[in-house]
Amino acid sequence: MGLARVLQRIEQAARQAGRDPAAVKLVAVTKGHTVEEIRRHVLEHGHSTLGESRVQEALPKMAELGGVEWHFIGPLQRNKAKFVLDFALVHSVDSLRLAQALDLKAREKGKVLPVLAEVNVGREPQKHGFLEEELPEAVAQLRDLSGLELRGLMTVAPYTEDPETVRPVFAQLSRLADRYALPERSMGMSGDLEVAVQEGATIVRVGTAIFEPD
Numbered sequence: 001m002g003l004a005r006v007l008q009r010i011e012q013a014a015r016q017a018g019r020d021p022a023a024v025k026l027v028a029v030t031k032g033h034t035v036e037e038i039r040r041h042v043l044e045h046g047h048s049t050l051g052e053s054r055v056q057e058a059l060p061k062m063a064e065l066g067g068v069e070w071h072f073i074g075p076l077q078r079n080k081a082k083f084v085l086d087f088a089l090v091h092s093v094d095s096l097r098l099a100q101a102l103d104l105k106a107r108e109k110g111k112v113l114p115v116l117a118e119v120n121v122g123r124e125p126q127k128h129g130f131l132e133e134e135l136p137e138a139v140a141q142l143r144d145l146s147g148l149e150l151r152g153l154m155t156v157a158p159y160t161e162d163p164e165t166v167r168p169v170f171a172q173l174s175r176l177a178d179r180y181a182l183p184e185r186s187m188g189m190s191g192d193l194e195v196a197v198q199e200g201a202t203i204v205r206v207g208t209a210i211f212e213p214d
């Protein structure tokens with residue numbers, strides 16, 4: 001079964017690296033899946049930490065499914081900031097302007113929104129996120145926004161057939177998180193989660209491997 005297999009992969013990778021498997025949180029990415037599929041593949045197996053990458057798709061699911069810890073993991077337009085205030089964690093803060101919009105909306109609602117800063121470690125032109133050299137300024141500014149709580153860093157590694165090729169990307173995200181004393185590292189997906197866990201992921205975001213047919 002997809003979810004059980006993914007949890008097993010996380011556990012095995014953690015043990016190989018001498019890490020506690022409980023220190024790695026699985027966000028089940030539910031984009032493209034119906035609430036029935038989500039119930040059947042995830043919730044009914046006792047897992048209730050879910051991630052969505054689009055506001056329009058997330059809102060109806062949030063309304064329908066109770067008792068879920070929702071994570072927002074996709075690119076976000078500033079004018080949609082007000083729609084992500086009920087997420088447990090926004091992984092994809094990729095610009096100061098977005099951070100400022102989220103901060104404003106959070107403060108208006110009397111909330112402190114937990115966020116991660118997305119880092120384009122692989123320096124891919126088409127990818128979102130801060131470049132490494134922008135981080136000192138970005139981290140300082142994010143920490144100054146009282147409506148946000150900066151908890152860590154997130155990256156989407158370059159696409160690859162061989163996960164070993166992205167090990168340096170994950171290792172670098174961990175080093176950056178250490179440098180800024182940030183506890184959370186959100187990295188690793190269906191194809192490369194073992195390498196991410198070995199390199200210190202505290203959160204992995206997995207969709208395909210959970211929902212694939214048995």
Ligand SMILES: *Cc1c(COP(=O)(O)O)cnc(C)c1O
Pocket residue numbers: 029031053073074156189190191205206207208209
């Ligand atoms: C879809 C998505 C994932 C999950 O990817 P899979 O390869 O399906 O496991 C992880 N992170 C982000 C940002 C995504 O959009």
